[in-house]
Amino acid sequence: RDVLRRDPHQELFHADVRGALRSIAPVLVEHPEYTDVVGRLCEPERVIVFRVPWTDDHGRVRVNRGFRVQFNSALGPYKGGLRFAPTVDLDVVKFLGFEQVFKNALTGQDIGGGKGGADVDPKELSTGELMRFCQSFATELAQHVGATIDVPAGDMGVGPREIGWIYGQYQRLVGHHEPGAFTGKPAVLGGSALRPEATGFGAVYFTQRMLAEQGKDLDGARVVVSGSGNVALFAMEKVIAAGGTVVGCSDSRGSVSEPDGVDVDLLREIKGQRGSVADYAEKRSGATSGSDSAFLLECDVALPCATQNEIGTDEARALVDHGCWVVAEGANGPVRPEAREVLRAAGVGFGPGKAVNSGGVAVSALEMQQNAGRERWTAEDVDTRLQQIMSDAYDRVRDAGERYHGDPADLENGANAAGFLRVAEAMTSLGVV
Ligand code: NDP
Structure with missing residues (x-):
């Protein structure tokens, strides 16, 4: 009820929360100690909305809106992509951020959930305009991210090239190398093999x-x-x-x-x-x-x-x-x-997407691991790990579907239940924070 009251127009986010709560209900019967986690789980830890001013090729000043929703950091640094698309708004970013919390938990990696982006259509920008846009976007974003704080990656409209530009501006601003602050980087900047x-x-x-x-x-x-x-x-x-x-x-x-x-x-x-x-x-x-x-x-x-x-x-x-x-x-x-x-x-x-498409963020977590250890793993090595992670995620989701919803084929409820269990245990262990 609080979620609906606070942001009445966020339909995508509300629909996603409703679906997750339906899946979680039987988990709370077995784990009543996680009941108070639910309200906190639905409220992002932090929402950052910012102006992105940039100059187009004709010298005109243009303005877009940037977002970063730092949803949940119980399991590790916030982790999730940046989306550049005209349809990006706070509803979209909160919906994606909420999904990301469960998705990241399902990978078995120690990463929290976040998401961000801007309401810009990169296809309408020249290469120079897009680079200037990324630099302006990164100028604000840099104040909120870092290898142990929040680690953005790409999403729709943001690939290795854009992540490279965003990281380049970040590096200038913070004044040191910190490749683990972003994933999905070009290989030459420490991007993992097989991340694309x-x-x-x-x-x-x-x-x-x-x-x-x-x-x-x-x-x-x-x-x-x-x-x-x-x-x-x-x-x-x-x-x-x-x-x-x-x-x-x-x-x-x-x-x-x-x-x-x-x-x-x-x-x-x-x-x-x-x-x-x-x-x-x-x-x-x-x-x-x-x-x-x-x-x-x-x-x-x-x-x-x-x-x-x-x-x-x-x-x-x-x-x-x-x-x-x-x-x-x-x-x-x-x-x-x-x-x-x-x-x-x-x-x-x-x-469900939070399980099926979790391979990207899983390899992003492997990229963070490689950057932290100053290592580079081969594509074959990363692929072997990815296959294992996806197989383990499938088992987790199927088992939770069977246990809490009586059907191993109910992967949708299973994914929410399995993701919730891991995040709820971490949140409970941290106390009321
Ligand atoms: P891209 O921007 O690379 O590609 C998106 C594709 O979808 C483009 O071909 C685009 O068309 C097309 N598209 C956009 N809107 C529509 C529509 N209404 N109908 C049909 N096609 C459409 O994005 P990604 O491939 O990176 O992401 C795709 C999805 O996967 C997103 O939901 C994203 O959140 C999700 N995802 C991505 C991850 C990643 O690692 N990249 C990780 C996990 C999830 P056009 O070419 O004309 O623009």
Whole structure:
């Protein structure tokens, strides 16, 4: 009630809190000592909202709004990405920050949860403008972050290049090297091998465990992956390596159907030149583009890897009608609550984002570890650890689903329950702080 009263218009955040509380209720029956943790868990420790002034290529001064929500530091430094997108507001950042607290707990790493970003569309900025924007953003952010305080990474619209610029400005301001203050850096600045791939690869590793539970695998499976950004492209790559066919994908401007399989290298090249999936389809004789959701296509596995609220009831019903086995959220919150009900009622496996896409932040924690020890691990080494982390996260989530909700396939409630248990134990151990 306090959450709803304090910020009445934060619908995404409220929906997420409601869902988490439903999952947590049976845990409190077994652990009544964690009851007082709930109210504190729903209130961020700190919310920072700031002005980001910058000068465009025509000499005009522009202003955006920056955010950093430091949600929970019970398990370790706040950790979570920075999102640059026009849709970023406090509701979005609080929703993502709340998710991040549970997600980070599920990785088994010692990291708290946070999230940030700005309401800017990086696609509309020239390279010079974007660098100036990042520097202005970092000038304020620098006062609030650090290797043992808060460690931001990338998210939508923020990749290694932008993290490099933000870290560069941070380094100038603090006057020393501190690579552990940011993750997702370019390799030359101490970025971990496999960090760019980690979220997409990890999502596929998690999906493989879900499929194995049903006696199925990706070999020969038809897979739709939405988005064609960082998470989506690496998820596609891993699906194909496992013998699956990516029959459809999308971006913010439309979707593509290609029954014989999307050519990921070509798609990556076109997106790298700021092209669209429609531009991609023009170059492929077997591909057709359109404006409908990619999830209306026939598929066995659906991996929404673009953004929140992509799958509503229409898409969910189409997936059910087409006999889809599994929907696993590579993105944060892509399946609307009502669509999840449709999938659940039809017995379609559902993997929640806080578990499925936790591979990215898990490798970010490995990057912090490498930076602290002045080490560099090989891609193979990081991949082995990532596979183990995703497998352990799957076990944790499945076991909590079974224990607290009577169903090992209830990964959504299981993820909330398992994440809560770890954070609640840490918060209780710290006393009322
Ligand atoms: P990117 O910015 O690299 O890619 C996002 C992709 O989604 C782009 O292709 C974009 O299209 C597309 N997109 C945006 N809006 C829509 C829409 N309404 N319909 C269809 N496609 C759309 O972001 P990431 O790949 O990094 O992130 C994707 C999701 O994964 C986000 O929810 C993010 O929070 C989550 N995530 C990311 C992690 C990471 O390590 N990067 C870690 C954990 C979660 P266009 O190309 O036209 O802009």
